[in-house]
Amino acid sequence: MGSKIYLLFSNHTNSSLLITALALKGVDYEYRAVNLLKGEQYSDEFKKVNPNSFVPTLVVNENNKQESIVESMAILEYLEEKYPQPNLLPKDALNRAKVRSICESIVSGIQPLQNLVILKKVEELGGNKNQFANSVISDRFRCLETLLKQTSGKYCFGDQITLADLCLVPQVYNAYRFSVDMSAFPIISSIVERLKEEEAFKKAHPDAQPDSA
Ligand SMILES: N[C@@H](CCC(=O)N[C@@H](CS)C(=O)NCC(=O)O)C(=O)O
Known part of the structure; x- marks a missing residue:
């Protein structure tokens, strides 16, 4: 997949679940580190993308608009619906x-x-x-x-x-x-x-x- 289309806000210890999904599905993204020990999750800038002050957070472009998706399962399900191959859920x-x-x-x-x-x-x-x-x-x-x-x-x-x-x-x-x-x-x-x-x-x-x- 050509240009980077997603921004993944994360920190190194908890990023792996989404990075694995992005890698398996061949989706390009830009990684933005959030230092939790320095409290960056509570900054006004970060709260604009995730009012819960949690990583990971994925920012996507939909209809020429940037939208953030919060909560790991919601992000995984979004990626699964948007990029069904390889399928990471059974059919039944x-x-x-x-x-x-x-x-x-x-x-x-x-x-x-x-x-x-x-x-x-x-x-x-x-x-x-x-x-x-x-x-x-x-x-x-x-x-x-x-x-x-x-x-x-x-x-x-x-x-x-x-x-x-x-x-x-x-x-x-x-x-x-x-x-x-x-x-x-x-x-x-x-x-x-x-x-x-x-x-x-x-x-x-x-x-x-x-x-x-
Ligand atoms: N339910 C959220 C939880 C995410 C979560 O707990 N993230 C931790 C890192 S593993 C976090 O951002 N903690 C910041 C803090 O506790 O201040 C999800 O599944 O995305």
């Missing part, structure tokens, strides 16, 4: 729902529990943010492992790479950040080991992003 309605269930288990059920704003609150309330994150990820991974036992093949849903795989990989990077014992999750671990060999996932690795340290 029930199977699509199953893939979305895995996505939501991660993106709504696990990821928000370790964003900066929550970890800061945990500390303010006298808790240990690393222990908290390790404990919630471990608890939720136990449930996810059971879910994936029912659905997985080579990947989260059978042998096709789906949106669920895109959601899983960054969450496992986060698990490593918080020293989660991944040996307790053999299905999750083996799926991620396989995905890490795929070009699009290599391109989306946090260390491969322009703002990685």
Whole structure:
């Protein structure tokens, strides 16, 4: 795809789910780094594109107008509708729902529990943010492992790479950040080991992003 048509506002640790989708679908984009530790997500400029002060955010050109899309799942679904090839959702309605269930288990059920704003609150309330994150990820991974036992093949849903795989990989990077014992999750671990060999996932690795340290 020729010229850069999207602006992706992100930071290196959480960009991988969308960068993987853009890479798989061959969509060009410009990467704008947002430094969360410096609080850039709260700047007036950034709030104009995402009033929630969260990354990632995708700015698109539709009908000669710039529009921002917020929330990872909304962005992934937009890209899937706009660029259906390769298909990252199964054809059948029930199977699509199953893939979305895995996505939501991660993106709504696990990821928000370790964003900066929550970890800061945990500390303010006298808790240990690393222990908290390790404990919630471990608890939720136990449930996810059971879910994936029912659905997985080579990947989260059978042998096709789906949106669920895109959601899983960054969450496992986060698990490593918080020293989660991944040996307790053999299905999750083996799926991620396989995905890490795929070009699009290599391109989306946090260390491969322009703002990685
Ligand atoms: N529900 C949002 C959550 C995004 C989110 O939590 N982003 C984190 C980075 S991983 C963030 O921007 N945190 C900023 C902060 O906590 O101040 C989504 O799925 O896009």
